[in-house]
Amino acid sequence: MTVAVKEPSMLLQKEMIAGNYDAITSAHETGRKVSSTFVPGNLNELLMCFGILNNLPEINAIQNGMRRLSGDYIMEAEKGGHSEDVCTYVKADIGMMGRGNIAPNGKPFPEPDVLLLSYTGCYTFMKWFELLRAEYKCPTLMLHVPYEGDGHSTPNMIDYVVKQLKEVIIPGLEEVSGVKFDIDRLREILALSAKAEDDLVWCLETGKHKPSPIDAYFGGVYYIGPIFTAFRGTEEAVDYYTALRQEVKARLDAGQGPTLPDGSVLTDQKYRLVVEGPPNWTSFREFWQMFADEGAVVVASSYTKVGGMYDLGFRHDPADPLRSLAEYCLGCYTNRNLPSRVDILAQYVEDYEADGLLVNSIKSCNSFSAGQLMIMREVERRTGKPGAFIETDLVDPRYFSPANVKNRLESYFQMIDQKRRGANKAA
Template sequence: MGQTNPLRSARLGSRATDQFYEDLRQGAREGKPVCWILGALITTPMVTSLGIPWVFADALAAHLAARHQQKRPEEVAEEKGYLRETCSYTRIHMGCTLLSEEDRSKVLDWQVPNPDFVIITDGCCSEWVEWGDDVRKRFKVPIFTLHVPFLWNDKDRDEATNYVVGQLKEMNTFLEDTTRRKQDWIKLAEIINMGRQAQDMRAAGQQLCRNIPAPATIFDWATALGAVFNSWGKPQSVEIYKSMKQEMEERVARKEGAVVGEKYRLAWDGMIVWPEFGPLSKKLASRGANVVTSAYMWGFFPTLMDPTDPLKSIAWNMVDVWANRNLDWQINHVAQLCEDYKVDGLICHAHYTCRALCGQQLELMDAVSRRLDIPAIFIEADVGDESFYSEAQVDTRLQALLEMIDAKRKRRA
């Protein structure tokens, strides 16, 4: 029936990722200290402005899973005592640090220099603290932890932001002391400005997905995640989103969808099933289903940045991120996305090894489903561990979701 019609421009994100890792290795070869970042993606502009190469460990684990290089690291981690239920990003990443020379040939994309220091946050997920501690012990390097308070109420936002800004100042002292470099505040403002431009371009592209058929799927946005994970604040991120926007505009003018024969418009809650990225996108498209929106996929750097106040811009984006909000906020947010993007059904990916994002998913699913009168299903899988994935189960659930949508349409007709 349907088939995928991926955005060509989204592949710029993959290229940016490959370039990013090459630059990282080059930086290490030049003798620059290397920073590993766990969870605290939003702080990367402060490290970039110092001229220090960094690795966002979560993205690297996802990258390896998407390229099917995660199995051996997961096995090695398990052999070293990590339980199978531990976050698969942690297991993949720590497993890589423990690979033997022989195993390294099975993980071609793990060519990451060892860390000289680590930055972590405890916002949204407690796993980062334990994972960070493991990295600290393994490499005997200094670590800085950012505490991000959970945003229970919007009225607490200013207080939470100022609290995080105070810690960012402390982090800057840590960075300067550790690297023996002085922060380049002008460069930081330029990075924030570039980030703002990327945000504007991304938002314009997202708006275009309201069209029927939608010119992009979340799988296109996922392919372009290099713009967020590795290139944020660099000209490449603006270029990626600008190119995507342009290609989407052309598609909208031609009424061309990212799924040929778009029949169903879906929303996706939760992270991507990285090892099944390609097959899942094809599976959905073959049934005419286009996943047009996702709180997760569009959730990074959610608040427009202000180049005149870089630290506050970073703090806002740590405090405001969707996973740092209470359930009511998340329900409203997902429901709004579903309404705005004219969604027929909701897929919730319940990640086996990420308790942080799954705890309230059933409530969220029920609330959104009831409020908008749209069917919703769970897919039980994982971000990185494909042993938790059952194709037959996922097939049945996805097909059942589409059958429920059909039944609802018949009822209305």
């Protein structure tokens, strides 16, 4: 396979993530403390207040998936008694530990000083860190974020999360780091978060243009990289999103589409899709190419909202820091109930003038996947646009069947063509 061609922002993003890995793997030399935590409900700003580095096991699994290492790791975990039925992120992580716990930079991960169990929108997170805790025997701080079962947060839910932040998480992080909490420092960091969030939203919303200057799924996963990981609240993230905005604006002004992995530019966009669900990582480039070959661009996606629904108006708020963190955690995409998810996706189809909703259903992820067939039907019913359903996995290469996926995509595009012809005739 040829080397993938990347947009400048993608290269910058890659450097940032690599820099974070270097910081994590050199923690012993620098004396910095390391946390493990999750992307949804990621409390990066709080960790920064204590100088704690942020290591995200989902991101490690993604890295291992893209580097084609995850398959062996998963089998290693299954040999150790983990069921073939459960989340492959977890098994890729456990398997990686069994194989020396080597980071993408080739150096061993240090053992975490704290597991920050920000328990938002995914049941597996709880078990994942119970499993890691058994291995590392380090302090584990649980932040229980209640699910928005009725489609909204209640004052009781917000109070509960704030109380945990005040009485469990902050004292726990103080103890691990030896650093006293400074709420004014948190305010400063949150102000930087909000600035980056503004620019991210601006970029994601350019998908409304024709042609779209971005791919909001395959390209989108690069764009969310810094803000969903260890950089939200940093000057680096602000700079990154400023640069990204300029890059996207240049394409928008030039009437250009996004750059594809083969170096071509997708300006002739035949199909505009909204995609629900995470991507497959083990065949990421091949998967993307299947869309590109057909002239399909993703104009909006739910996966780029797992780490925060900024496009619905949420911003981290320095004026009310802890409440703001609570509202952020509560509002992540997978912590919203199914009727809300239907509303969001149907609105995307309308607002982004998409041809329809494509669901990439992930075997590993019941939080996303359970109910997606109903979601698809509801969005179809409301928008009158056709939906389609494909099935892959996050990082288990055994569950990516290129022929099946390609077939289904081709059928879907034919369906859209047919629908258009029907509409033209009717007109």
